[in-house]
Amino acid sequence: MRKKEAKKRSCLKPTPSVIVSMRDKxxxxxxxxxGYCCNCSFDPPMIMVGITPTRYSYHIVNETNAFVVNLTTKENQALIDYMGSVSGRDKDKFKEMNVEIEEAINIDAPMIKDCPVNIECLVVDSVHTGSHVMFIAKVLYVHAREDLLKEDGSIDNSKIRFL
Ligand SMILES: Cc1cc2nc3c(=O)[nH]c(=O)nc-3n(C[C@H](O)[C@H](O)[C@H](O)COP(=O)(O)O)c2cc1C
Known part of the structure; x- marks a missing residue:
């Protein structure tokens, strides 16, 4: 089949949608x-998330340098939709959705209990790429549901029902 030029924007797909949680001062x-979230260093383990500066969350992460990446599954669809369409500027999103939280160990941030994996992150750098600022962060701790763990401690992603 012949190939034709496609749109450039967000052309790298699929990428999983995650929920990034944080706490202000x-x-x-x-x-x-x-949606803009990926590994960016194997050693030391680092990931990056892209947040547009107009987001309420942007100012919190910029100030505290701390966030949690919560991996999501099909069961988290309602939360993904809500967290992706309502702003913390207008609502207390955790209260509105009755989100159960657990405390991160190494940073002052909430982890979403219903998500199967919660990754504690500390920002070490940021790059303004264009529409997004990429926050580059060290992975401090990975909390994973026991049934998802392989013997070597890695996560068996085939067991997660990603969207
Ligand atoms: C599937 C999906 C993916 C999204 N990806 C991003 C993203 O990568 N970066 C971003 O800044 N906003 C993204 N958004 C939009 C924000 O989640 C949305 O604007 C949110 O309401 C911002 O909340 P806040 O103002 O409380 O920070 C996405 C929304 C959806 C539904």
């Missing part, structure tokens, strides 16, 4: 849905 929790 006054103790308010917030989270947003993020």
């Amino acid at each position: 006054n103790g308010k929790n917030n989270a947003l849905t993020v």
Whole structure:
């Protein structure tokens, strides 16, 4: 089959939607849905997330340098939609959705209990790429549901029902 030029925007697909959660300096929790998220270093383990500066979450991460990447499954669809369409500027999103949280160990941030994997991250750099600022972060701790773990401690992604 012949190939033709396609649109460039967000051409790298599929990428899983994650929910990035954080806490501001006054103790308010917030989270947003993020499609721009990927590994960016094997050693040391690092990942990056892209957040547009107009997001309420952007200012929190920029100030605290800390966030949690919560991996999501099909069961988290309603939360993904809500966190991706409502702003923390207008609502307390955790309260509105009755989100159960657990505390991260190494950073001051909430982890979403219903998500099967929660990754604690500390920002070490950021790059303004264009529409997004890529926050480059060290992975400090990975909390994974026991049934998803392989013997070597890695996550068996085939067991996660990604969207
Ligand atoms: C599937 C999906 C993917 C999204 N990906 C991103 C993203 O990568 N970066 C971003 O800044 N916003 C992204 N958004 C939009 C934000 O999640 C949305 O604007 C959110 O309401 C911002 O919340 P906040 O203002 O509380 O930070 C995405 C939304 C959806 C539904």
